[in-house]
Amino acid sequence: MARQRQGRLLGALLLLLFLLLGYPAVLVVEELQHHLGRPVLPVWVFGTWGLIILAAALILEQPRERR
Amino acid sequence: MGKRVLVVDDEPNIVMSLEFLMKRAGFEVQVARNGREALAALEGAPPDLLLLDVMMPELDGYEVCERIRQRPEWNATKIIMLTARGRDAERQRGLALGADRYVTKPFSTRELVEQAKQLLGVA
Amino acid sequence: MLPAGLVLLLSLAYLVGLFAIASWGDRRAEAGRSLIANPLVYTLSLAVYCTAWTFYGSVGLAGTGGLAFLPVYLGPTLVCLLFPLLLHKMVHTAKAYGITSIADFLAARFGKSAALAGLVTIVAAIAVLPYIALQLKAVSASIAVATGLSAEVGAPGLGIDTALLVAILMAAFAVLFGTRHIDAAEHHPGMVLAVAFESTVKLLTFLIAGTIIVYGLFDGFGDIFARALDAELGHLLDVSGPGFSHADWLLLTLLSAAAFLVLPRQFQVAVIENVDPDHIRRASWLMPLYLLLINLFVLPVAIAGVLLSGRPDDMTVLILAERTGLDWLVMLVFLGGLSAATAMIIVESVALATMISNDLVIPVLLRWPALGFAQRPDLSGVVLLVRRAGIVVLLLLGYGFYRLVGTGYGLVGIGLIAFCGVAQFVPPILAALYVRDANLTGAMIGLAGGFLVWLYTLVLPAMIPPDSALLTAGPFGIGLLRPQALLGLELLNPVSHALVWSWTVNLGGLLLGSLLATQSDLERVQALQFVDVYQRAGVTRPWHGEARVEDLRALLARFLGKRRADAALALDARQRGRTAAGNASADAALVQLAERQLARAIGTASARVMVASVVRGEVVGPQEVMEILDEASQIMEYSRRLEQKSRELEAATAELRQANERLRQLDHMKDEFIATVSHELRTPLTSIRSFSEILRDVPDLAEDERAQFLDVLVKESERLTRLINDILDVSKIEAGKMDWHLSRFDLDAVIEDAIAATAGLFRERGIVIERRLAGGLPEIEADRDRLQQVVINLLSNAAKFVPEKGGRVIVTSGVEDGVVTFAIADNGPGIPAQYLQTIFERFHQVGDTLTSKPKGTGLGLTICRHIVEHFGGRIWAESPPGQGAVFRFVLPVATPLARAAE
The missing domain is CATH 1.20.1730.10 (Sodium/glucose cotransporter)
Known part of the structure; x- marks a missing residue:
């Protein structure tokens, strides 16, 4: 049960990664960067990446019964 | 000086009988037809005894009893609860809320008068 | 530096x-x-x-x-x-x-x-x-x-x-x-x-x-x-x-x-x-x-x-x-x-x-x-x-x-x-793990195809000058075959381009091969072992071969060395609690162990060839495949059934819980009902007993008081009788034991009878009653007495609530859309909106604000509803603000079919 839930959460995270760090999100942030003249894209990419790792850590380190 | 009794019930015929019985026992009688009227009557001059029906519209007997016992100046007032619901849990609840007696309807008129006299310390 | x-x-x-x-x-x-x-x-x-x-x-x-x-x-x-x-x-x-x-x-x-x-x-x-x-x-x-x-x-x-x-x-x-x-x-x-x-x-x-x-x-x-x-x-x-x-x-x-x-x-x-x-x-x-x-x-x-x-x-x-x-x-x-x-x-x-x-x-x-x-x-x-x-x-x-x-x-x-080259392993790996029907032909064609496309689209261009004719014009001048813009795909950078085409060919080959060719028996066995690995690892395969322990020992020794071969066999013997005698014939588990040990040294494919050389008759045949397939389907069937069982169990548990909850509710309702009935019975009894005792104990009662008390006694006795009748009616109806006497009649006639029966009450209180009957209504089919009871009930209800002076009640009948309608309106205080539904429930009046009025049994409207609904009708109350209360019911017109059946 817990494994299934974990699998679903990780799947959702995977989709999120695709969504936030793929086209078109990256294109939008890139345009924003051109517009603002500030380094928004590197912060966005690394920030999102870090948050997804954090979420994965939270999901995977949940205490669960040992098999 | 005559003791004062407040009869609280929503059944006119029962009020009529209680009023008759208490007057005959030598008490001064006042009548209230529901809980709210009863509390209003107490505000004036608290009676020595309350004959309190449980199942009434507005405020029921339990609530009236509880409110009376929350007011220290009304502590001297004795309460006899009258109810047509005779289950033990209800009796316990009435006594826990501070009623002095708990009488199930229909009651014996002699016993009721006896208990009232006892509570009021009248021989 | x-x-x-x-x-x-x-x-x-x-x-x-x-x-x-x-x-x-x-x-x-x-x-x-x-x-x-x-x-x-x-x-x-x-x-x-x-x-x-x-x-x-x-x-x-x-x-x-x-x-x-x-x-x-x-x-x-x-x-x-x-x-x-x-x-x-x-x-x-x-x-x-x-x-x-x-x-x-x-x-x-x-x-x-x-x-x-x-x-x-x-x-x-x-x-x-x-x-x-x-x-x-x-x-x-x-x-x-x-x-x-x-x-x-x-x-x-x-x-x-x-x-x-x-x-x-x-x-x-x-x-x-x-x-x-x-x-x-x-x-x-x-x-x-x-x-x-x-x-x-x-x-x-x-x-x-x-x-x-x-x-x-x-x-x-x-x-x-x-x-x-x-x-x-x-x-x-x-x-x-x-x-x-x-x-x-x-x-x-x-x-x-x-x-x-x-x-x-x-x-x-x-x-x-x-x-x-x-x-x-x-x-x-x-x-x-x-x-x-x-x-x-x-x-x-x-x-x-x-x-x-x-x-x-x-x-x-x-x-x-x-x-x-x-x-x-x-x-x-x-x-x-x-x-x-x-x-x-x-x-x-x-x-x-x-x-x-x-x-x-x-x-x-x-x-x-x-x-x-x-x-x-x-x-x-x-x-x-x-x-x-x-x-x-x-x-x-x-x-x-x-x-x-x-x-x-x-x-x-x-x-x-390099990445793009090894990426060709991904389609077969995923197929190996998750697709039981993927087969060797597909894997070979896909891998070889993807590999060739990779060589052509990515490796070749890296080896020749970027301005060579092959890259700019395509082989033999065919532009569609340019290695870095295959079939005109020019949007991507060379690596992405190579990836798209090599994976397309790879997947296509895998799919095509798997669809066209059939799996060999051994392949089907292995496919099951991989795809269902969590269920199957450690399951001993059935086998029909024959081999001597000594031959296997020798085989292992040749590749692993004598010491490690002996150690492996001894460990196995110890684990299974028996000695590996030299001439004894090996069982399936031992042969499998040997093959696996060998595989670790020289790979699965070679190990299989080597083991086959010392084992006689161990051919993977249709029979073995069938057994394994059978076993697999049994395992799956078993787990499927297990799952279904647990689902059923869950459902049953939920149902039980629901039933239990319902029972508890019913129990509570029954309790409430009994308590309420008891209360309703005790109330008139209390008056009766009190006044009886007073009459007994007070001989010197004034004449007017005695008359008043006796009057109370009579009224309360009547109330008690009514109450008991109503309770009996309700429980009979609710238990479905009421005797209904069906007949066809005109509703207007019933209304007239009911008004006549209650005329005394209305006259006594000076209430004006107005009839607005349609006349010539179609007949309805019901129990006439019971329906009259309904109308009487509603009439006395109205009489109870109209003001003491200027009381006014209007009774209407009519017909519309296959139903006969009835309405009775009064000019009383009306009914608060929140009670319009609940007044039809048993003893609803207990605890409501209308009780300063003369008491009914609290069952009248419940009985009315039961009767009307029994004959396929509907009863409800309306109370437009400031206009008193209206009670209405409709009953279906008797059908011609029913008439024919009569």
Whole structure:
């Protein structure tokens, strides 16, 4: 049960990664960067990446019964 | 000086009988037809005894009893609860809320008068 | 600049240190206190993914393409999120069947096919060779930068070709720590520990160098980014640029995800060297974290390089380290790069050498009768020798590649070519794990097709001049066949382009082959064993062969050596509690054990051939397949039924809980009902008893009082009787035991009768009653007396609530839409909206505000509702504000059909 839930959460995270760090999100942030003249894209990419790792850590380190 | 009794019930015929019985026992009688009227009557001059029906519209007997016992100046007032619901849990609840007696309807008129006299310390 | 001698000395010292660590790791593991049995070391060993490409090449690429270097690390992050499912299954499978490499894995799944194993090995070797060359190139370039000497052979300086020296040293290391035992499935704890150490070194050195460059040479990230924007280098902060689109971003992410899974060295550390599948869980997020950290400084350092030296360069980190003037930092960076390169070379060459020996050389040797190889008594030495030779040859080939073609390309470019080559393993691997019907033909066609497309679209263009006619005009002038714009696909960069086409052909081949060809019997067995590995590992296969224990022992001894063969058989005997007598015939489990032991040494395909040579009659036939299929379907059927049972159980539990809840509610309702009935009965009884006692006990009662009390007695007795009648009616109706007397009648007549019956009551209270009857209503069919009871009830109800003076009641009847309607309106106080529904419930009046009025039984309206509904009608109340109450009911007109039936 817990494994299934974990699998679903990780799947959702995977989709999120695709969504936030793929086209078109990256294109939008890139345009924003051109517009603002500030380094928004590197912060966005690394920030999102870090948050997804954090979420994965939270999901995977949940205490669960040992098999 | 005559003791004062407040009869609280929503059944006119029962009020009529209680009023008759208490007057005959030598008490001064006042009548209230529901809980709210009863509390209003107490505000004036608290009676020595309350004959309190449980199942009434507005405020029921339990609530009236509880409110009376929350007011220290009304502590001297004795309460006899009258109810047509005779289950033990209800009796316990009435006594826990501070009623002095708990009488199930229909009651014996002699016993009721006896208990009232006892509570009021009248021989 | 550092003195060349110092660089050489420190490099050697570092490598010696690495030897020491590896050797320590091996000794500790042999002593049973392994240092690698924890998720952190496992993660660090996975970081062998980060090679000199990462350490040097990313910075070089970022100097021209900006953030375009990142997909190579986002891809692994992506695939890591799948690790708890995907890698776990791969590890579990590899352990269950003694898999030695990715070639072995695929071959075993597709019917223990030697041909597939060979093909995978060839693809892997060709794809990875440039990758090894890349490492050698990076190391010699870094030595050149660090010492200021040229890396060219024959140039003045070290007097030795540094790349060759590195290749030889690496080969020695790999031979020593990668081929100590013949059993390839056994772990190499020393090697893994050394790799983990190297991963730590490269990460720390890069972080240190990055911090010093960004905060020493500049004022931090913000400063560098701001200067980049000032210097018109804004494109370095972008993802897209010339030759790199957002589609490329996505495709390179996918490509890297694929490579992270199937590169031979990744398969080696992630699957073969895994000591505990549970480590995968933590590695799944630690690994992405490692990748994020090692990339943190790549972009700022690359920009810093362009700002300071004016051009991007693969060696930017080293060049900038020299700019700081700190010699120790230069040395540190150099060692970091060296560790990144050596870790890759060692693991990759060990993994590939195992594949080359098990899946290419040994099968050929065994199948070539002229060599007499198959008859030699002890082959373990030969196997080891082949493997060691494989390592040396690989590194020399890598060196050769570097010398011949390698110098013209950037590090990342070479690496991506390799990625795309090994990515061809992804479709068959996924099919192997999850698609039972994928077959050998499909895997072979797909892999070969994808490989050829890769060669044509990516490798070939890299080998010829970029302006050659083949690239610009296409072969024979056919533009649609241009290698970098196949079928006119020109939007993508060359790597993405190659990936799209090679995967398309690969998948297409796999699909087509699997649809057209049928699986052999052995393949079907293996497919089941892989796809359902969690249910099936450890299940003994049925078998019908015959073999002697002694023959198996001899076979094992030839490849593993006598000592290890005896040990394996003895262990098995002990575990199963019996002695392995020499002449006894072996059972299925023992044969399987022998095959698995052998597979660990020489690969699945060869092991199968060897075991078959000593076993008679063990043919995998339709019968065996049927048994296994049967077993599989039984297992699945069983688990399906189990699931269904548990679902049913859950449903039943829920139903029970619901029923229980309903019962509790009913119980409570019954309790309430009884309490209410008791209350309703006791109330008139109380009056009756009190006044009876008063009449008895008070002889001197005044005459008017006596009359009044007697009147009360009569009224309360009547009330009691009514109440009892009503209660009986309600319970009869609700229990369905009421006797209904059906007849046809006119509603108006019933209304007239009811009004006549209550006329006394109305007259007494001076209430005006107005009739608005329709006349000539269609007949209805019901119990006339009961319906009259309803109307009387409603009339007396109205009489009760109208004001004492000026009371007024209007009774209406009519017909519409097949129903006869009735309404009675009064000018009383009306009914609060919240009670319009509830007044029809039993004893509703108890506790409501209307009780100052004369009491009814509290059951009248309930009875009315029951009666009306029994005859298919509906009753309800309305109370427009300030206009009193209206009670209405409708009853269906009697049907002609019913009339005919009469």
